[in-house]
Amino acid sequence: MxxxxxxxxxxxxxxxxxxxxxxxxxxxxxxxxxxxxxxxxxxxxxxxxxxxxxxxxxxxxxxxxxxxxxxxxxxxxxxxxxxxxxxxxxxxxxxxxxxxxxxxxxxxxxxxxxGCWPQGLIALVRALVEAGLLPADHALTYNGISGYSGGGKSMIADYEAAGAAANVYAPYGLTFNHKHLPEMQRYSALTSTPLFTPSVGNYYKGMLTCVPLQLSTLDKVPTGADLHAAIADHFAGISGGFVEVAPLAPLDRMPELNPQALNDTNNMRLHVFANDARAQACLIAVYDNLGKGxxxxxxxxxxxxxxxxxxxxxxx
Missing domain, CATH: 3.40.50.720 (NAD(P)-binding Rossmann-like Domain)
Structure with a gap:
């Protein structure tokens, strides 16, 4: 039919x-x-x-x-x-x-x-809250960068008119009242509103989003391996789908951390980076804001x- x-x-x-x-x-x-x-x-x-x-x-x-x-x-x-x-x-x-x-x-x-921005936060945080590694009322911050296509026709026209002279990194939402916040909070299983600071880059599409974590503020401090296992187990339990979890690796930098790396696909790749001695971690999601987003x-x-x-x- x-x-x-x-x-x-x-x-x-x-x-x-x-x-x-x-x-x-x-x-x-x-x-x-x-x-x-x-x-x-x-x-x-x-x-x-x-x-x-x-x-x-x-x-x-x-x-x-x-x-x-x-x-x-x-x-x-x-x-x-x-x-x-x-x-x-x-x-x-x-x-x-x-x-x-x-x-x-x-x-x-x-x-x-x-929304494109909420998906990265939900993918990175929800599993940690459900696993009890992150309190639902934790004071989270969330940031990242997206291509200018996420702003629709008017922003696309502005950036394309400006060309190389356009701002290469433009933070916005600086009243901290972004319309995606209710969606982020609800589906990330949070009881408090994240501090969200999005940015636009001078490129068409693709995004990279980050959740930095000061784990030392928690009553029970998880390791990077704990965080990675909870996220990996969550997505391993879902048949099909387009979300993958990268291996846990102690790297200073990697080429895959490019907001345009998954353009023209429906994929999302999640990364966990941690320093257990400092009790710090950063969770990163890469995906196409016009694809999976x-x-x-x-x-x-x-x-x-x-x-x-x-x-x-x-x-x-």
């Missing part, structure tokens, strides 16, 4: 990438809305109610509007905006988050695609919802 799929907002960065990934599929019929009808609520409502799955690649308010236009109980939704990330009735679309998450996504009518995750979730191999249309 061919599934009818409508990408609402297909002209945006994420929408275009999703469409490109799905374009050659024979098990999917991609529905489109003419350019002149994109803001026509009636035309959008007709498509949303006549499709098997709708992928929303829209600003938050427009995504909420699209959901309100659906009047049946058959259209399944993947929302790539942040409108429903912590909303009741929505399943979080990070398939590797827990061993039962893929089953939840498969049966869901409403899936909220994760956006369009790749959406296609992975769509595959699960359609009952096909979750790696279909996704480069390893």
């Amino acid at each position: 061919v599934a009818r799929v409508f990408i609402d907002g297909e002209a945006g960065t994420t929408g275009l990438q999703i469409r490109e990934r799905l374009a050659t599929r024979t098990d999917i019929e991609l529905l489109s809305i003419p350019d002149h009808l994109r803001k026509d609520l009636s035309a959008r409502a007709d498509l949303l109610n006549s499709t098997d799955a709708a992928i929303l690649c829209l600003p938050d308010d427009a995504a909420r509007e699209s959901v309100s236009l659906i009047e049946n109980d058959t259209t399944r939704i993947i929302d790539a905006s942040s409108a429903h990330r912590v909303a009741d009735g929505w399943v979080y679309g990070f398939a590797e988050m827990d061993k039962d998450q893929t089953a939840k996504i498969k049966s869901a009518k409403r899936v909220t695609n994760p 956006a369009s790749g995750a959406a296609v992975q979730n769509l595959n699960l919802m359609l009952g096909v191999d979750e790696a279909t249309s996704l480069a390893a």
